[in-house]
Amino acid sequence: MSLRIFHIVFIVASVLLSVFVAVWGFRTYAAEHDKSAFALGALFLFVGVILVAYGVRAYAKLREL
Numbered sequence: 001m002s003l004r005i006f007h008i009v010f011i012v013a014s015v016l017l018s019v020f021v022a023v024w025g026f027r028t029y030a031a032e033h034d035k036s037a038f039a040l041g042a043l044f045l046f047v048g049v050i051l052v053a054y055g056v057r058a059y060a061k062l063r064e065l
Contacts (some may be wrong), residue, residue, distance in 0.1 A: 004062045011055040018048035 001009075025041025028034060 004065065007062065008055070008059060011051060011058065015048050015051045015055065018044045018051060022048060 022041045022044040025037045025039075025044060028037035029041060
């Protein structure tokens, strides 16, 4: 497996993990009304969006190599 493929796979895995944690945080907030759970969900949703943007830019750059 090349470094370029590993990088893309790692970004996809990171996005999936961040979305999972965001959903977990929002579901915990809905069940328990814990504001820290909402903050956790919002933070990881933001991280997921940033990782998607990074993944798109990295894919475009790595495709040139």
